Amino acid sequence: MKIATWNINSIRIRQPHVIDWLNSNSVDALCLQETKVIDHDFPKSTFEKLGYHIYVYGQKTYNGVAILSRQPLEDVNTGFNPIIKDFSLEEFDEQKRVIAGTLDEVRIVNVYVPNGTSVGSKKYDYKLRWLKVLKQYITKILDKSNHKLCICGDFNIALEDKDIYNYESKENHIMSSPSEREALQDILSLGLKDAFRKFTSEGGYFSWWDYRSGGFQHNRGWRIDHHYLTPKLYKKALSCTIDVEPRKLIRPSDHAPVIVEF
Numbered sequence: 001m002k003i004a005t006w007n008i009n010s011i012r013i014r015q016p017h018v019i020d021w022l023n024s025n026s027v028d029a030l031c032l033q034e035t036k037v038i039d040h041d042f043p044k045s046t047f048e049k050l051g052y053h054i055y056v057y058g059q060k061t062y063n064g065v066a067i068l069s070r071q072p073l074e075d076v077n078t079g080f081n082p083i084i085k086d087f088s089l090e091e092f093d094e095q096k097r098v099i100a101g102t103l104d105e106v107r108i109v110n111v112y113v114p115n116g117t118s119v120g121s122k123k124y125d126y127k128l129r130w131l132k133v134l135k136q137y138i139t140k141i142l143d144k145s146n147h148k149l150c151i152c153g154d155f156n157i158a159l160e161d162k163d164i165y166n167y168e169s170k171e172n173h174i175m176s177s178p179s180e181r182e183a184l185q186d187i188l189s190l191g192l193k194d195a196f197r198k199f200t201s202e203g204g205y206f207s208w209w210d211y212r213s214g215g216f217q218h219n220r221g222w223r224i225d226h227h228y229l230t231p232k233l234y235k236k237a238l239s240c241t242i243d244v245e246p247r248k249l250i251r252p253s254d255h256a257p258v259i260v261e262f
Contacts, residue, residue, distance in 0.1 A: 009034045
């Protein structure tokens with residue numbers, strides 16, 4: 001089984017890139033983030049013609065997540081509340097950032113973690129609170145089933161210094177501040193492991209490059225797109241790679257696909 005995650009940064013703009021990539025890469029499931037369209041406007045028929053089942057959770061202009069799967073998914077749900085069942089947390093489902101489904105006993109959770117904008121801002125505080133809710137959500141999933149779990153997506157956090165091209169002066173930078181890293185580590189303490197680091201220990205590998213200042217051309221990137229796996233699935237992982245080729249295209253997403261194979 002192959003599962004890919006890709007922040008596409010607008011399915012309207014990048015639809016041809018996704019089609020070409022799927023035609024060249026045989027994956028069982030593709031998890032997209034930042035689709036930026038309401039459910040009705042997602043180009044389902046285009047991808048259904050390629051043989052995929054489409055599950056979407058979108059909103060206009062911002063956010064939005066989707067899963068494209070070769071086989072039908074089971075037990076699909078969107079947002080936190082279907083699992084947590086706490087209406088006091090409804091504000092965290094106003095932004096469409098979480099979709100999940102089960103494929104061959106693998107529970108796939110596709111997330112788009114808030115960016116946070118800048119350390120100390122209101123959006124930064126929202127990001128930290130959102131991550132706490134994500135931990136509650138994952139805890140519930142792990143408590144209710146024995147599913148092998150793959151939680152993937154754009155986490156907007158570089159967990160280690162080597163996940164950034166130049167860590168110097170980045171300690172108080174958004175996506176690498178201590179509080180963000182601690183919040184993600186707290187989630188991983190549930191027993192999740194980084195699939196990419198099973199196979200690649202060194203730095204210099206990134207999944208996002210700023211459009212400005214030749215970020216990609218100079219490999220000034222960050223590794224913020226991840227696959228985190230429960231122990232049973234982690235043992236079965238055969239590879240986890242970042243495909244930089246789509247980032248070389250005209251008008252690309254600023255992110256590259258990350259693929260894990262079991």
